Amino acid sequence: MRPAVRPYLGALGVIALLAGASCDPVHDDAKSALGGETPGVRRGPLHRPGQPCLVCHDGEFGDPGAFTVAGTVYFDAGDTTPVVGATVTLQSADGTMASVLTNAAGNFYLTSGQYVPSYPVHVNGVTLGPVSVAMHSHIGGNGSCAGCHVDPPGPDSPGHVYIDVPDGGMAP
Numbered sequence: 001m002r003p004a005v006r007p008y009l010g011a012l013g014v015i016a017l018l019a020g021a022s023c024d025p026v027h028d029d030a031k032s033a034l035g036g037e038t039p040g041v042r043r044g045p046l047h048r049p050g051q052p053c054l055v056c057h058d059g060e061f062g063d064p065g066a067f068t069v070a071g072t073v074y075f076d077a078g079d080t081t082p083v084v085g086a087t088v089t090l091q092s093a094d095g096t097m098a099s100v101l102t103n104a105a106g107n108f109y110l111t112s113g114q115y116v117p118s119y120p121v122h123v124n125g126v127t128l129g130p131v132s133v134a135m136h137s138h139i140g141g142n143g144s145c146a147g148c149h150v151d152p153p154g155p156d157s158p159g160h161v162y163i164d165v166p167d168g169g170m171a172p
Contacts, residue, residue, distance in 0.1 A: 068116055069143035070109035073102050073126055074162045077153065082106025083163055086128040092117035097124070110143075117143065131165050 069090060073083040086102045090110075098115035100108045121143070123135035153159030 066112055067109045067143065068112055068114075069098075069100075069121070069139075070107070071149070071161055072106045073108070074106055074160050076162050076164050077159055080160070083126075083128055083165070086126055086163060088126050089124040090115070090117065091122045091124050093120055094118040126161070126163050128163055128165055131163060133163050 071088070073086050073088065075081045075083055082104070083102050083106050084104055086106075086108075087099050088102065088108050089097065089099045091097045092115075096115070096117070098110055098117075100110055100114075102108045119141045120138035122138050125132040125134050127133075148157060149159065149161050150157045151160050
């Protein structure tokens, strides 16, 4: 290879490296704080339950895709058994509404192709069968539920999102 070409190829490598890196150290720290993936769980709709989804699903680089609202629902405040098939109903400040079902990990999410809310957003209900729970406060500007709903509950967090269905939603 001719010497004049090497600096050019080196510059391309640096540009490629920088294109894949974030320039926001706070955001980078938030991503690092999530830790590694759970062994045996592939990246996809079932991964990272209970974590702040929009930290990665922010659309910064297009992959992973952007979510507008996302979270995880559990059966009660005391454990992390996921609720499967609950309906989460949201209402945007402009009156538009969206509903989404929780999956096998208790996760739910909406993309910009499905729902782009105007904040504040209200959770009109998390419903499973005859049980429905509404959130008493609003979502101010970040649709990542685990941005506020983290464990353990305390002065800075109400704890994870839960519906408190008797007997885990199972019929007697």
